[in-house]
Amino acid sequence: xxxxxxxxxxxxxxxxxxxxxxxxxxxxxxxxxxxxxxxxxxxxxxxxxxxxxxxxxxxxxxxxxxxxxxxxxxxxxxxxxxxxxx
Numbered sequence: 001x002x003x004x005x006x007x008x009x010x011x012x013x014x015x016x017x018x019x020x021x022x023x024x025x026x027x028x029x030x031x032x033x034x035x036x037x038x039x040x041x042x043x044x045x046x047x048x049x050x051x052x053x054x055x056x057x058x059x060x061x062x063x064x065x066x067x068x069x070x071x072x073x074x075x076x077x078x079x080x081x082x083x084x085x086x
Contacts, residue, residue, distance in 0.1 A: 001026065002060035002083055007045045009036040014067035015055040021070055022057075025083060059083060 004027050008015040019030060035042035035054060042052075049056050049063055057064040059082050064070050073079045 001028075002085055003031065004029070004083075005031040005033065005058040007033045007035055007041065007049075007056040008054050009034065012054050018055045018057060018067040018070050021067075021074065021079075025074075025080060027083065060085065 004022060006015065006018065022030060033041050033045070035045055045054075045056055046052055049065075051066070053066060055066055057066070057070055062082060064073060064082075070079070073082070
């Protein structure tokens with residue numbers, strides 16, 4: 001299974017929902033990068049993604065986007081193949 005990395009904050013409901021979706025698909029480990037406790041990581045996230053909001057989700061080298069993007073990918077049937085592409 002591909003590695004999953006997610007830029008998050010402590011109280012973001014969309015981050016919580018994204019983690020629930022990923023765990024339901026069998027993801028056991030998510031590398032969380034907390035941009036609220038490490039402000040430099042927010043700058044890095046914005047440089048990489050061009051976005052300011054969390055979560056920002058990466059599966060392997062693929063930037064999936066936010067929670068809505070993750071749900072859309074799943075509804076198109078693309079999430080499980082991307083997770084298993086590794």
